[in-house]
Amino acid sequence: MKKAFSALAMILSALPISIYASITPAIAQRISIKSYNYPNQYIRHKNGIGEISDISSVLDRADATFIQKPGLASANCASFESSNFPGLFLRHSFGQIVLNINDSSDLFRNDATFCFKPGLANSSNSLSFESYNFPTYYIRHKYGKLYIDRFDSDPLFLKDATFNIVAPLNP
Template sequence: MLYLRCVGVAHCRLYIRHRNFLGEISSISSSLDRADASFRIRPGLASSNCVSFESSNIPGYYLRHQYFRIKLAPNENTTLFRNDATFCIKPGLANSTNVSFSSYNLLDYYIRHKNFQLYIDPYSTNSLFLNDATFTLLAAFTP
């Protein structure tokens, strides 16, 4: 299991997590925060060349994009769900020693944070976008 920390200088101590079934970044201070920020990295539901993020504390629920928002949702086992819940690992857009995640079915869209919420947005060379779409993979908080 892994968790993901954002890389941007101003937010380097914030982690990807789910809260109320929405993806966000936040600081981690409680056991619930740690559990919500821990994900099992699975072979991509739509392609084993990519990955899907299964919640550690709500098994069978995955991060997916829907209307460009990252949400935590139960696996519907539909083609659309599998595509929306699959992300391809790329060298970090802001720093190639980190990682970025492109959407499997919206090719030039990447997971990024805006105002502490997670979305997919089209690639941009803007430095804010590049930092907001770059993360660090770390060992999980919880087993």
């Protein structure tokens, strides 16, 4: 039964959730985030660092599942809370995406808030995440780690900064 459930969860995780119909920053929901140009890799936290990687274990699935919440700094945007470490959120710090405890400071709220934008590499069914407090800076992966970088029209940047929100890998 557990094996069948895991297989079903993996199949469902491959299905993109309609970004216009069911993904709105103002609604809290469990999600996973898939890389656009590395479709077998997902955003996850590992040892407090944001990265993308293949998902193979129970721990991987837990680390790649987030609770998307209304943005801590703006309800028009979103914040991503770890599902397996409640109270810890993805945020940028010195340009790198890390997992930190919400200390309720203005700086933390601003750093942990990202605004949904049409996908830079594919605007029809993907998303990009713009930093709330650093407009024109987007979450992107580089060498497997996550950063916020200033918008660049280079095709690789556009792909690295585009993602798909999917069903949670750890329901």
